[in-house]
Amino acid sequence: MAMALAALRREGRRRILSATVTNPSPVAASAAAVRSSAVPQPELAPLGLRSISTQVVRNRMKSVKNIQKITKAMKMVAASKLRAVQIRTENSRGLWEPFTALLGDAPSVDVKKNVIVSITSDKGLCGGINSTSVKVSRALHKLTSGPEKESKYVILGEKGKVQLVRDSRNSIEMTVTELQKNPINYTQIAVLADDILKNVEYDALRVIFNKFHSVISFKPTMVTILSPEVAEKESEAGGKMGNLDSYEIEGGETKSEILQNLAEFQFSCVLYNGALENACSELGARMSAMDSSSRNAGDMLDRLTLTYNRTRQASITTELIEIISGASALEG
Amino acid sequence: MSATTAAVPFWRAAGMTYIGYSNICAALVRNCLKEPFKSEAASREKVHFSISKWADGKQEKPTVRTDSEE
Numbered sequence: 329m330a331m332a333l334a335a336l337r338r339e340g341r342r343r344i345l346s347a348t349v350t351n352p353s354p355v356a357a358s359a360a361a362v363r364s365s366a367v368p369q370p371e372l373a374p375l376g377l378r379s380i381s382t383q384v385v386r387n388r389m390k391s392v393k394n395i396q397k398i399t400k401a402m403k404m405v406a407a408s409k410l411r412a413v414q415i416r417t418e419n420s421r422g423l424w425e426p427f428t429a430l431l432g433d434a435p436s437v438d439v440k441k442n443v444i445v446s447i448t449s450d451k452g453l454c455g456g457i458n459s460t461s462v463k464v465s466r467a468l469h470k471l472t473s474g475p476e477k478e479s480k481y482v483i484l485g486e487k488g489k490v491q492l493v494r495d496s497r498n499s500i501e502m503t504v505t506e507l508q509k510n511p512i513n514y515t516q517i518a519v520l521a522d523d524i525l526k527n528v529e530y531d532a533l534r535v536i537f538n539k540f541h542s543v544i545s546f547k548p549t550m551v552t553i554l555s556p557e558v559a560e561k562e563s564e565a566g567g568k569m570g571n572l573d574s575y576e577i578e579g580g581e582t583k584s585e586i587l588q589n590l591a592e593f594q595f596s597c598v599l600y601n602g603a604l605e606n607a608c609s610e611l612g613a614r615m616s617a618m619d620s621s622s623r624n625a626g627d628m629l630d631r632l633t634l635t636y637n638r639t640r641q642a643s644i645t646t647e648l649i650e651i652i653s654g655a656s657a658l659e660g
Numbered sequence: 661m662s663a664t665t666a667a668v669p670f671w672r673a674a675g676m677t678y679i680g681y682s683n684i685c686a687a688l689v690r691n692c693l694k695e696p697f698k699s700e701a702a703s704r705e706k707v708h709f710s711i712s713k714w715a716d717g718k719q720e721k722p723t724v725r726t727d728s729e730e
Contacts, residue, residue, distance in 0.1 A: 369668045431708070434691040444688045497714075497718075498716070498717045500714040501714060502708070502711065502712070502713050502714060503711070503712055503719065504709055505709065506708060506709050506710045507708075509708045509709075510708055513704045513705065513706065515683060515686070515687075515704065515705035515706070516705075516706065516707045516708065516709065517685050518679045518680075518682070518710060519683065519725060520706050520711070520725075522677050522679045523682070523725070525678065525679070581666075585668075585669075592677050592678040592679050593678055596679045610723050621686070628700075
């Protein structure tokens with residue numbers, strides 16, 4: 329009988345305290361109330377010792393700590409992968425630089441059939457790089473589509489596909505995924521470029537990707553590749569393309585053949601570099617995103633620890649007050 | 661040289677692009693390597709991706725291009 333009364337008192341005390349204590353969130357508070365009233369908790373403390381249930385906060389602290397561990401591990405993985413990819417990316421820049429030196433870049437060329445090749449990543453949790461390239465692609469689509477023109481998407485990567493399906497599913501011509509199962513190599517990209525060239529009609533291909541500058545800076549970049557016919561027209565119009573005539577052409581090939589071969593090879597090179605740059609940016613972005621999320625988890629953990637300790641102290645203080653006042657009541 | 665002096669190169673007439681042509685040439689050169697280098701070069705020509713065409717706003721069945729485990 330006396331024990332039952334004590335248990336009842338304990339329940340009451342617990343409920344009062346858990347209402348007054350500042351809990352980290354209303355959900356946790358209500359969970360605490362539900363737990364202390366409905367679920368009979370196994371008694372951890374010795375009989376007669378009164379304490380508030382700090383179980384919820386403790387569980388939350390544990391889960392935050394686990395999340396922090398995971399994000400830290402992801403950051404480490406991204407950092408170690410980044411180094412290898414970065415070297416390959418920097419080496420691959422040498423592939424398209426000669427093309428730009430030879431043919432120049434014509435971002436403002438106005439043609440009928442535009443194909444936007446936007447390179448995104450397959451996996452998420454890498455900051456805003458996918459949205460950036462999707463945004464640029466959309467803006468470019470708006471710019472290049474008109475009454476007598478059309479522009480289509482070829483999307484590399486799952487994330488870009490998911491974002492572009494929402495508003496421009498009718499303009500999507502082709503999607504490619506699972507590109508990064510093996511480390512990106514030229515053969516793979518060349519096969520892919522071959523597939524794209526065979527299946528898509530184009531006057532100008534515009535490849536969009538995030539160019540890697542440093543671990544925290546990525547610039548959305550567009551590279552334009554002209555079809556041989558357009559390139560020939562451009563070269564007749566003069567400019568950088570016009571200088572092509574000053575080169576001596578070996579063998580019996582005509583200029584248009586040379587241009588066609590060049591355009592195709594240029595596309596595969598640009599695509600290779602673009603895929604690598606984007607993979608590199610993805611890893612860099614993931615690294616910084618995971619870094620800040622583990623920092624956030626640390627902050628959260630600090631706050632929770634503070635709440636936890638405060639609650640513990642409050643319960644100890646209450647108990648002391650009870651003991652002292654009980655003792656003095658006996659004396660007096 | 662003799663093949664390329666024709667009006668249209670033979671590979672172009674067969675419906676290949678320059679990329680496909682150069683890829684086959686590259687594979688041939690890689691096959692000429694000796695052993696420690698050969699397997700290293702082979703790791704650089706792994707192809708794996710899945711490609712799918714879209715028609716009328718719908719995705720068609722993807723085809724997986726891969727050369728591993730088959």
